[in-house]
Amino acid sequence: MSNRELIVLGTASQAPTRSRNHNGYLLRWDGTGLLFDPGEGTQRQMIHARVSAHDIDRICLTHFHGDHCLGVPGVVQRLSLDRVRRPVHAHYPASGAGFFRSLRYASAFDEVVDLQERPIEREGVIATGPFGTLEAVRLDHRIETFGYRLVEPDGRRMVPERLARYGVRGAAVGQLQREQVLRTEAGQVTLEQVSELRPGQRFGFVMDTRLCDGVFAIAEGADLLAIESTFLDEDARLADEYRHLTAAQAARVAAECGVRTLVLTHFSQRYSDPQRFHDEAAAVFDGQVVVAEDLQRIPVPKRG
Numbered sequence: 048m049s050n051r052e053l054i055v056l057g058t059a060s061q062a063p064t065r066s067r068n069h070n071g072y073l074l075r076w077d078g079t080g081l082l083f084d085p086g087e088g089t090q091r092q093m094i095h096a097r098v099s100a101h102d103i104d105r106i107c108l109t110h111f112h113g114d115h116c117l118g119v120p121g122v123v124q125r126l127s128l129d130r131v132r133r134p135v136h137a138h139y140p141a142s143g144a145g146f147f148r149s150l151r152y153a154s155a156f157d158e159v160v161d162l163q164e165r166p167i168e169r170e171g172v173i174a175t176g177p178f179g180t181l182e183a184v185r186l187d188h189r190i191e192t193f194g195y196r197l198v199e200p201d202g203r204r205m206v207p208e209r210l211a212r213y214g215v216r217g218a219a220v221g222q223l224q225r226e227q228v229l230r231t232e233a234g235q236v237t238l239e240q241v242s243e244l245r246p247g248q249r250f251g252f253v254m255d256t257r258l259c260d261g262v263f264a265i266a267e268g269a270d271l272l273a274i275e276s277t278f279l280d281e282d283a284r285l286a287d288e289y290r291h292l293t294a295a296q297a298a299r300v301a302a303e304c305g306v307r308t309l310v311l312t313h314f315s316q317r318y319s320d321p322q323r324f325h326d327e328a329a330a331v332f333d334g335q336v337v338v339a340e341d342l343q344r345i346p347v348p349k350r351g
Contacts, residue, residue: 050077051248051347053273055339056085056092058312060277060291061114068092068341069114070313072273073102074250076197076347079178081105082122083195083252083273089118090125096342100129105174105181108139109254110192111146120153126160134161138173138183140191141166167193170261179247184265186256188290194254194265199247209241248347251306254313257290258300266304271347273339274300275313276324282317294324298331306332307348312339 056071069086174181179199251269277291
């Protein structure tokens with residue numbers, strides 16, 4: 048099992064279908080689990096996907112339309128039912144604080160989990176941790192909406208041949224990593240001399256928006272971009288009217304921003320053939336295109 052993967056719990060837009068549940072996406076990033084936009088039915092989809100409440104460290108809502116948040120009551124109550132002991136953080140647009148409170152306490156239950164609300168007032172870094180930084184970026188929808196970007200800091204990879212050349216071995220390797228400089232009998236060795244840059248990985252999450260600067264900011268350099276493609280380009284006028292994206296627009300973003308794997312999702316029930324989304328995107332973007340299906344697991348691509 049990949050330590051970094053997107054588990055797709057639902058891929059429908061406004062109305063679910065026989066084969067597509069409302070939205071829901073769990074990003075597993077090493078030891079951290081981020082649940083994005085749990086729509087109605089998410090708790091049951093978690094069971095089908097073998098996702099536990101204990102896998103959730105953060106709940107991230109882009110906005111308060113029902114297909115992106117009506118699963119919150121079940122998820123919150125499941126966190127308490129399963130007695131998740133560590134704090135769980137909830138991020139959402141601050142303008143929807145009343146909605147979140149209503150969802151959180153939609154019915155009577157014994158609240159055990161320490162759910163810490165983190166309303167988003169403005170763009171920028173909203174959390175840091177072993178995963179790096181989690182950023183919120185404003186999007187252009189009919190109500191206040193934020194997308195999310197996870198950015199892992201750059202690191203360095205030790206190169207065995209260079210270590211051997213400078214005679215650095217055993218415990219000295221760890222010391223050099225910690226202190227950046229190592230003094231040896233042969234002279235001084237720096238970390239840069241025996242290692243190479245390892246760029247951090249990035250994940251982007253874009254829902255319910257028309258094209259705007261925020262979409263491109265989230266997608267920039269993403270190894271994996273999950274992005275709504277509610278409409279096909281033949282309905283671009285409708286997409287703009289309702290402030291959504293087409294598959295071609297999502298692919299254009301991916302192509303311009305250097306995305307490695309493009310995950311299309313949030314499909315309108317008006318379309319019955321998912322292959323059309325793939326073909327439309329592939330005509331614009333020459334990277335990997337995934338037309339998301341419910342319960343699919345999509346690995347974050349390995350470092351280049």
